[in-house]
Amino acid sequence: MTEGLHQRFTWPMCGLAAMLLLLCLSPVVAAVLPLLGAPAESITEALTLLSSTRLWGLWLKSCAIAVGTVGVALVLGAPLGYCLHILTGARRTLLPALLSAPLFLPPHVMAVAWIDVLGPHGLVASWGIPLPALYTPMGVALVQALSWYPIPLFAVWLHLRQQDPRIADAAKTLAPGPFVFWHVTAPLLRPALLTGALIVFLLSLLNFSVPSLLQVPVFTVEIFSSFNSLLDQRQAVLLAAPLVATGLLLGTLLFRFAPRIVQQPIQSPRATPRTRTIARRYAVAVSVLLLGLPAAALLFRIGTxxxxxxxxxxxxxxxxxxxxxxxxxxxxxxxxxxxxxxxxxxxxxxxxxxxxxxxxxxxxxxxxxxxxxxxxxxxxxxxxxxxxxxxxxxxxxxxxxxxxxxxxxxxxxxxxxxxxxxxxxxxxxxxxxxxxxxxxxxxxxxxxxxxxxxxxxxxxxxxxxxxxxxxxxxxxxxxxxxxxxxxxxxxxxxxxxxxxxxxxxxxxxxxxxxxxxxxxxxxxxxxx
Amino acid sequence: MLRVVGLAIGIAMLGMMVSCGGSKQDSVVVYTALDEIYSRPILDAFTAETGISVQAVYDTEAAKTTGLVTRLISERGRPRCDVFWNNEVAQTILLQERGVLAPFKPAASDAIPATFKDPEFYWTGFAARARVIIYNTDRVIEPPTSIQDFIRPEHKGQCAIALPLFGTTATHAAALFAAWGEADAMAFFQKLVDNEVAFVAGNGVVRDAVARGEYAFGLTDTDDANGAVVDGFPVRWLLPDQDGLGTLLIPNTVALIKDGPNPTAAERLIEYLLSPEVEKRLSESRSIQIPLNPSVSAPESVPDNATIHTMTPSFSEMAAQMEESATQLRALLVR
Structure with missing residues (x-):
């Protein structure tokens, strides 16, 4: 009976859903409609472009950058989310605000700041520390991840706050800590990690500003150059198709295989004082490094x-x-x-x-x-x-x-x-x-x-x-x-x-x- | 509390929808691709002089997302813009071909040389920039004098230009296609690739990279190059190919939008932009734009239009090559 209550879709809700669909789909339809009246040669030209190996090479590069961004963002963000979780009262401190700071600036501004820090003539290079080239796909992935790592961080943190520590406590009576983490906590985190990963992947896939600053051609350049250089809106719309397909395919796979979120009452986290100290030091060190360096670069440029x-x-x-x-x-x-x-x-x-x-x-x-x-x-x-x-x-x-x-x-x-x-x-x-x-x-x-x-x-x-x-x-x-x-x-x-x-x-x-x-x-x- | 916040937001939204924006009487809407720091003071001066308020939408060639040209084409059915002030010419001609512009012969255009205006008065040029070579004086002993120097083996990996799909670099590429023909132009760009020339995000990036010494020299516009000189970086610039191909001069262009909402105010703004005072002001600015009106005297640091050896293809020939050059160069460079 309660299930029925929740699944009923009343007429006002149908109206709201229709309004939402209309709002989102009408511009898409309006952009696609001119394709129907396009001359055959224009369509053939666009289809030839769509079948070119160069284009799919770009698509592959964009996907690789997005995967790299997701990987680095997860590596940085997930442990920090876990650290925030075990720091009692962290939500009342400055730490979450510091760690989320990269989200407060546009990624292209963060990219400029990171170029100042990690670029070939940047701060770190001036100390004589050799760095891998920033103007590469991996550099793009790194810089983007340094902007978006707070997404998996907060996904993990908020998700952990929903978990019942009694599950972990029960497991701890049977097995050592690491076993509990890998076999109990980590699997429960999967939905949060997957959601964070999907959001970061999509943001990266469609990003144009950071790759262009780092001189790495990506798939979106094709769309922008169709608009700006060729003034060919139909081609631009057609070129968006692989991105739409990629995003939808990935989303479908993710939702199909992601486990359902566990509904549990939230409990306060409990960790040993030593673990909390380590977590706090790690979180503070990372936030100082990942926020302090680009902030210093920005402040240096501002001057007075x-x-x-x-x-x-x-x-x-x-x-x-x-x-x-x-x-x-x-x-x-x-x-x-x-x-x-x-x-x-x-x-x-x-x-x-x-x-x-x-x-x-x-x-x-x-x-x-x-x-x-x-x-x-x-x-x-x-x-x-x-x-x-x-x-x-x-x-x-x-x-x-x-x-x-x-x-x-x-x-x-x-x-x-x-x-x-x-x-x-x-x-x-x-x-x-x-x-x-x-x-x-x-x-x-x-x-x-x-x-x-x-x-x-x-x-x-x-x-x-x-x-x-x-x-x-x-x-x-x-x-x-x-x-x-x-x-x-x-x-x-x-x-x-x-x-x-x-x-x-x-x-x-x-x-x-x-x-x-x-x-x-x-x-x-x-x-x- | 939250209900109060919600109510306040609702009232604020309603207020904005009712009171703000939109086209007003005694106003003109201008879409300008000239850098905001140069165009805004001129538009403010126009308002001060005429009492006509200017609602401007700014863009830059480096923004290169989709820009004002795409917007103007998309808004063609119900134009919201009255005047298009472009910082280059080829895309203005493409807008003319798409039926976005209306002919208008400003009185002030009489003083502009015929090369820099449309014979049917769909657009008029003024205040040009030149495509120049910027070089780092700490890294370069013998300055390059030609764009052919970019493909010399001894300069391998030492030069930068903006990706020639956007902005004035795209116009420059189209000019080379028009001057040399498709095959020779593509061979030149292939040699640039082979010589490991860096294709960067924009002319501003070229300027910064050369100023920092990351590259020995690069190709950019006079306004960018002069900015680096004024800022005290160890750079200089020169007009390339004065003994051969010539230097590309790219004028600002101003055009009346067909069926724009404020045609009378638009015509007054166009007349104002083409006045000698505006050209003088732009030549005295940091962007050192080159006056096209012979009666305008410019500072000494500004090249004299009368003495520059310019490239020969007409702007319409360049515009005709835009699509072909962009298609070919995209296939070569975006991979």
Whole structure:
């Protein structure tokens, strides 16, 4: 009976799902439609290109870079997530904020900072330490991973917080610690690792800015050059097909073989003082190294506080636009996806695939589709000429990540509790605000923050549609990078990071006050 | 609390949707590919002089994502832009061929030489940049004087140019295709590859790499090269091939968008951009753009258009080669 309650898809929910699908798929369809009217020779030309070994060599290189990025990000991020988990009260310290800092800056800015540190004429080379070449596919993978390692880190950390340590305790009575880690903890982590890996893989596959800075041609160059050099939008759309297929195939395999997430009440972690000391030292050392070096490079470029003030004076409006876009956008994404996820608790392959396609077609293709959809007279044109088009664009592009996230969040919710409330006559609003929301507010906040940061870094889609006067700071930074990594670029990047930190830090504080019982709290601490 | 936050966000969104953005009276929308630090002060000065507010969308050749040209083509059905101020010419001609531009003969265009404007007045050129060789004085004793020096064996692995698929380097590649023919041009680029010339992300990257001494010399634009000189890096620049092929001059171009929302204000802006004051201002800026109007006097550091030996193919011939050169070079270089 309760299962039935959760799987019922009411008419309002059908309407919401239809709206989400329309929002995400309409630009894709609008971008693809011109292919139908394309002259045969144009299609033949594009198909010849699609069958060329050069193109598939590029695809292979892009995939290899994405796999390398995933590998390095997992190696860096997963142990740090585990360290955060065993550090009691880590969530109240600066450590999570420090470790997540690379996400606060656009990857191309981080790339510039890492070039200053690890490049052939960088800081480390000046100490006489030999380094492998940075301007290679492996260098791209390394630099991208240094931007995105917080994704697996937080996936692991949040997932471990959901686990019941009684499982590990029970295992410890039968076997030594390492056995417990490899045979109990690690398998339980697989869903978090796979989700983190998928997100990093997709981000890497579609990234253009970092490979271009490091002079490594990748598959996305084909799409961009079709747009910019050949002015051939049809070819660009066709060239997006391998990326869409790759992402969908990988996602399908992952979801098919990934185990279901274990629903357990959260318990406080317990570790020996020595383990905690080691974990703390390791986490601090890594955060100092991975944040301190690029931050030092950025600060060195900024030079004086005057440059920072100058950047604030010229870029305050763009930073405000970015904050507004990211804050409202992340909220809108949750408003669109959370009710659906709460109602159905299922992936819904059609919905998931549709949302994934909207991301995988790449930003420029989606941007062209958005122009075709919204640049008309009447209400669409009214929205297109103003700020809402940025919201529409980011919602279309990132709904996939929001849907993935809310599915994870609602699976952490013990479904019997809201069902019990319903049985006692609570209205849907009461169930949500008094039962469901208090139970999921922490993972929901974490998801909102993740979406906020994704939207802060958005570049490829909005470059085509940003209305005059509404330019986000990520776009301004990339535009200014034409003059090289100047003090202004570094200062704006730093201000963007600080602004994000302030918003997210403030929200964390707000949510940590007036705490109510959640499954993560310490009701069961005394069982040991 | 959260309900209050939600309500506030909703009200803020509604306010933005109702009040902000969009086309206003006495305003003009310009898409400009000229670097923001140079174009913004000029647009501000136009507003101060005329009272017409300018809503600008900026882009750079190095952004090379999809850029303003793709946007203009996509918006063709309902143009939101009035004036396209491009920092080069070939893509402006391609926009003309796609029916995005409208003819307009500004009075100020009379002073511009015929080579630098469209005979049917779909676009007019002004304030050119030259493609130049930038070299590091710490690494180079005898400066290169020709783009052929990039393929000399003694310079193997020591030179850099931007990927010739984007920006002015793409225009330069198309110019070589037009000047030499497809086979010779491709042979030249193949030799560049064989000589381990670095194809980097943009002209700014070429400038920085040479300034840092990572490469001995490279090919870039006058504005980038002069910027490195002004910043005190050990670099100099020169006009290549003054005894042979000639140097490529690439003008800014300004064009009226067909069916743009503010045609009257757009025409005033075009007239303003083509005025001698703007050319003078651009020549005095860090970008040292070369005035095309003979009546404009420029600082000594700016090359004189009248004395430069320029490449012979016309801009329309170059534009005609853009697609072919991009297709061939993509196959050669992007792998």
């Amino acid at each position: 506080p005057h440059a920072l003030w100058g950047a604030w004076q010229t870029g305050a409006h763009e930073i405000g636009t970015s904050l507004l876009l990211s804050g409202v956008g992340a909220t809108l994404l949750l408003l669109l996806t959370l009710p659906l996820a709460l109602q159905t608790r299922r992936r819904h392959p059609v919905l998931l695939t549709s949302l994934a396609i909207a991301y995988l077609v790449s930003g420029p293709v989606l941007g062209v589709g958005l122009i075709a959809c919204w640049n008309h007279g009447g209400v669409p044109g009214y929205l297109y000429d103003r700020f809402p088009i940025l919201l529409i664009a980011t919602t279309s592009r990132y709904a996939f990540f929001s849907w993935l996230g809310v599915l994870l969040v609602v699976r952490w919710l013990p479904k019997e509790i809201p069902d019990a409330a319903r049985c006692f006559g609570a209205t849907p609003g009461q169930v949500f605000w008094r039962v469901t929301f208090p139970l999921i507010r922490r993972p929901l906040l974490a998801l909102w923050m993740g979406l906020f940061l994704l939207l802060m870094g958005e570049l490829e889609c909005i470059v085509l549609i940003a209305p005059p006067g509404w330019v986000p700071v990520s776009l301004r930074i990339y535009t200014l990078m034409h003059y090289g990594p100047t003090a202004m670029v570094s200062a704006l990047a730093l201000l963007q990071g600080l602004a994000s930190l302030l918003v997210l830090g403030g929200l964390s504080q707000l949510f940590s006050q007036n705490r109510v019982y959640t499954p993560g709290e310490s009701r069961y601490h005394s069982y040991s």
